[in-house]
Amino acid sequence: MKATITLFPVDDGDMTLMQLADEDKTCLLIDCKIRSAADDGEDDTPDVAHELRKRIKTDNNNRPYVDTMLLSHPDEDHCLGLRNHFWLGPVSEYADDDKPQSEKRIIIRQLWSSPIVFRRATKKQPLCDDAEAFKAEAKRRVTANLKSKFSVSDGDKILILGEDENGKTDDLTPILIKCGERIQGVNGQATEYLSAHLLAPIGMQDDDQEEVLSKNNSSVIINYEVKNSAFSDHGSRFLSGGDAEVEIWERISDEYEATDLEYDLLQAPHHCSWRSLSHDSWSKKGEDAKVSTKALSALGQARKGAIIVSSSRPIVDDKNDPPCIRAKREYRSILGSSGIFKCTGEEPTTSNPAPLKIEVASSGFVLAVGASAAAAVTSSKPPRAGRWR
Ligand SMILES: [Zn+2]
Known part of the structure; x- marks a missing residue:
């Protein structure tokens, strides 16, 4: 069995499922974006x-x-x-057993959360209700961990990614992954099939202007190394960095070696935004906008035959950003002739996008056969008992 990464078509947003090649078919979800229109059987949103x-x-x-x-x-x-589709709260209080299978909320056995990205985001603007719910759930799990001296069950487990400010995470050592460290297991189980290198959020430095880090989208950045076999020497790298913008990628370039940043699959940051590659505005400066050589160096470590995916609406040649046509051109030139660029909003067609499935190969990643074309045939919505609201 091969490990797979599936990127769902959610317009400008992220929702990515990683399924490992182990016997348990371990599942890791990165972000979710499930619009009410997507839950509406009458609407053609995927x-x-x-x-x-x-x-x-x-x-x-x-x-x-x-x-x-x-x-x-x-x-x-x-x-x-998040609140409509995922169970938040102790699993002992799970309330959906009598509901149709399609309406049962999904249990998250272990949450991966970063306090510092919440801190930077709240300085900028208030959180939406689903983000508030995630934050409350993370808090509940941290409290449960402290109460039981970190011996908790599935549904209460949490990993804290990156240290918080002012020593606020100092008493969370057993569940804390510091920036630059590797996450070796999944849900508390050691695995040979995945190693995840936590690259950001990077902590503040004395000469940082707080404004620089807080006003730009600070995200968890992880370079995942996925294997099809526990005995394989080779791992395929998937670099995923949410909406991190140019200042963050410049810092990443300073902090890490080029080999740490190598990838076989890259999710183009911030839905293929120009702002991840440049300090200049695309809509104002157009072709005169300059690329940051440092950010390009952080995002340019593509291995031969790499794939770059923009999780966004279709990319068209206009002043829109994100997604930005010139960012797409930059990523294409990073890939050279051996790589592949894809956009979730265009696969297999812009009128009927379907999940894009990518498989771990003996070297790097490959698009699964009929990656999204086969799925598109069956992507019409199933009848459902009720609508999510
Ligand atoms: Zn985003």
Whole structure:
């Protein structure tokens, strides 16, 4: 069995499912964006909740679950639909056993959360309701961990990614992953199939202007190394950085070696935004806008045959940003002739996009056969008992 990464068509937003090649088919979800229109059987917005539920597992009680869920940062296009589709609260109080399977909320066995991205986001603007709910759930799990000296069950587990300010995470050592460290297991289980290198959020430095980090979208950035076999020497790298913008990628370029940043699959940051590559405005400066060589260096470590995916609406040649046509051109030139650029809003067609499935290969990643074309045929919405609201 091969490990797979599926990117769901959610317009400008992220929702990515990683399924490992282990016997348990371990599932990691990065962000979610499930619009009410996607839940509406009468609307032709792709029903990504149905597509997600088809792919994840159910436990002994027939409850759907994912092993982990990461929120890259608390913007609405990365957590919309959380309260409607995911169980928040102790699993002992799970209330959906009598509901139709398609309406049971999904259990998140282990949450991956970063306090610092919440701190930076709240300085900028208030959180949306789903982000507030994620934050409250993370808080509940941290309290449960402290209460039981970090011996908790599935549904209460949490990993804290990156240290918080002013020593606020100092008493959370058993569940804290510091920036630059690797996450070796999933949901508390060691695995040979995945190693995740946490690159950001990077802490403040003395000469940082707080404004620089807070006003730009600060996100969790992880370079995942995925293997098809526990005995394989080779891992395929997936670099995923939410909506991190140019200042963050410049810092990443300073902080890490080029080899740390190498990838076989890159999710083009911030839905293929020009702002991840440049300090200049695309709509104002157009072709005169300058690329940051440092940011380009951080995002330019593509291995031969790499794939770059923009999780966005179709990319058209206009002044829009994101997604930005010139950012797409930059990514294409990073890839050279051996790489592939894809956009979730265009696969297999712009009128009927379907989940884009990418498989781990012996070297790098490949588009799964009929990656999204086969799915498109069956992507019409199933009848449902009721609508999510
Ligand atoms: Zn976003």
